[in-house]
Amino acid sequence: MADAHTLTGTGGATAHAHGDYLDDPKGIKSWLTTVDHKRIGIMYLWSITFFMIVGGLFAMLIRIEHLTPAKTIMDAEMYNRVFTLHGAIMVFLVIIPAIPGSLGNFALPLLLGAKDVAFPRINLMSLYLYWIGALMALGTLFMGGVDTGWTFYTPYSTTTGGGVTLMVFAAFVLGFSSIFTGVNFIATVHKLRAPGMGWFEMPLFCWGMYSTALIQILATPVLGITLLLLAMERLFHIGIFDAQLGGDPVLFQHFFWFYSHPAVYIMILPAMAVMSEVIPVFSKKTIFGYKAIAFSSVAIALVGFFVWAHHMFVAGMSVYAGAIFSFLTFFIAIPSAIKVFNWIATMWQGSIELKTPMLYAISFLLLFTIGGLTGMFLASLSTDVHLHDTYFVVAHFHYVMAGSNLIALLAGLHYWWPKMFGRMYDESLGRIGAVLVFIGFNATFLPQFVMGSRGMPRRYFNYLPQFQALHVASTIGAVILAVGLFLTLANLLASFRRPKGMVDNPWGGKTLEWATSSPPTTHNFEGQPVPLHGPYDYRPVPAPIGSEVHTG
């Protein structure tokens, strides 16, 4: 490490004493034993991409099955397994780790001007736990699959056959992977900020990751113990969730959603974090309401712990408790809306460049608004009785979980791709992909709102013929979405045929990651960067991005 530092500190863009992190050192072994946050982020990225394709294939099977009201390509039991695996893979292996694991690991230390996350080895362990959990989840395929849905509701999950126990342990292991990421991010944000970077001089991405990490460490252990109890119930019939033995199956739902509702915010807060970086850069304007966005992230993280029972309005809960949970659910819409208004105000009178990341960002604003507002229908006690367990719910949470998280991942990926690999993708194809994804997504899920409000129940294998037209429309939308996603993937991969190192700061970003070369060297910066201005300082006379002063 000394050699790089003893060179002059004129900025990484010119001095390449170390090779870039992708090539130095070379070899598969050096990748598998790396503790470099950037490499771990990249490995998370490819793992998540792989599982997104697997989960997406299951989704396509579901959509193909629903082309006709009766059996199309699979029987009802196979259908149950397919939608369970789609849900479990997408939630535990894709959406929850997606942005923190890939973009977070890659960008957070760079944005803070740090050399790495606080605990690099624990970071690598998080990735290995992810792989182990993923193998366990896939292993259930050879044990007759899982047919409980990703929510593992008792008493069905304690009585049905198949690989439920293994899947439960897989989710347990994946939970620890998530906890380790969370511990790392909180310690990194607290202790490894560049000298002179106060809490309110951090880029907002860091606030989003910090809030996400708070939920990861406060909620995930409760899921861990819940799943352990569920496994014990299956193995030893310990009785806690079994009404016949004096237990309480609804208690499982309370425990489960105590994690799994905050987990929804593990999915959305990183998406919001990406938005707060992308929107100001492509509007060339200081972010509007920095503190409001920062505090609303923390508010979402905290209030998110007190809304879980809105999943259980019809599960036999006290109506008074229901009214409180309904109120709190409406309440949490406020910090979410504050963010949306602030992003729009950031765009107001900015010099908006409709580059690929910005197109995804605008898609996010639209999809998240639809997803958020339809959540209000479900938060109302009376309408929820009608809409509960229908396709309305399916459409709602896909807008929030897939429509927002996935789109934000793509926004962030296109934004940081040149930073990650030092190569630029084809801009026109990127834009076409973004538009196809947007159209495909809406075509898939808007019909499901209609079906759901007309009474189409979720997780049903068969349906009444009157829903067929809408189901077919939804399937066509899914095909468009798949085409858009594969085009995007191909476009990103095709960038590897272009020369490397030509794009140090393609967007004119002001945050510290753009102060080093693209791709960065192994140690991120030559020396210790010190931010000389705020992260969103787009005033007409540009200050230098960051001067390299080594402070020892």
Added chain:
Amino acid sequence: MSQATTTVQAEHEHPPFLQHHFTGMQQQFDATKLGMWLFLVTEVLLFGGLFVGYGIMRAKHPEAFMAAHHHLNRTMGALNTIVLLVSSFTMVMGVWAAQTSRKRLLILFLVLTLLCAGTFLGVKFFEYQHKFEEGLLPGNFYTHQGDTVPGQFMFFSFYFMMTGLHGFHVVGGMCAITWLLIRAIRGDFSASYYGPVDLVGLYWHLVDLIWIYLFPLMYLIS
């Protein structure tokens, strides 16, 4: 040029246990300590789920829990409580010995802590053995005869889940203390570097603390 000079000096003074991404020992110590506290938070929540479940099930079946807890041996529970409290004390003394660079005392206190932990597990082994012989087991493995109050298996479900998970943590703590012992014998720890002893100490106190709650909830129901 001045930057280059300071870097070279820093390189010469590089402390042996400073990881490359920290700027100094203090930052490393603060970050790892924060990390350990965060980990302890997750541990509290992990056990928290069990405590909540225990509370709800005990509220549903107060007579069964009352009757079942008489099968536990209070003397053994109290003995284990004392053993763990003593081990917390020896652990604290170990941290003090590390902070003041007293290598031999550090080794002594770590060995004493390990002995206490081993004693705890030994007592636990005899308690578990007794439960297995009597058929006082979770769920459908419960085969104890002659109960007047039904549903006592639920108590033993929680007894084994909670003391079992706690036992795993004791074993984990023993592994960590053994690792400290090896490093202490090697002479790694001193007043300028004692972070790992401090962190394992924090973890060990949490393990004790959880037992302090488990003991009355399991053995002293009234």
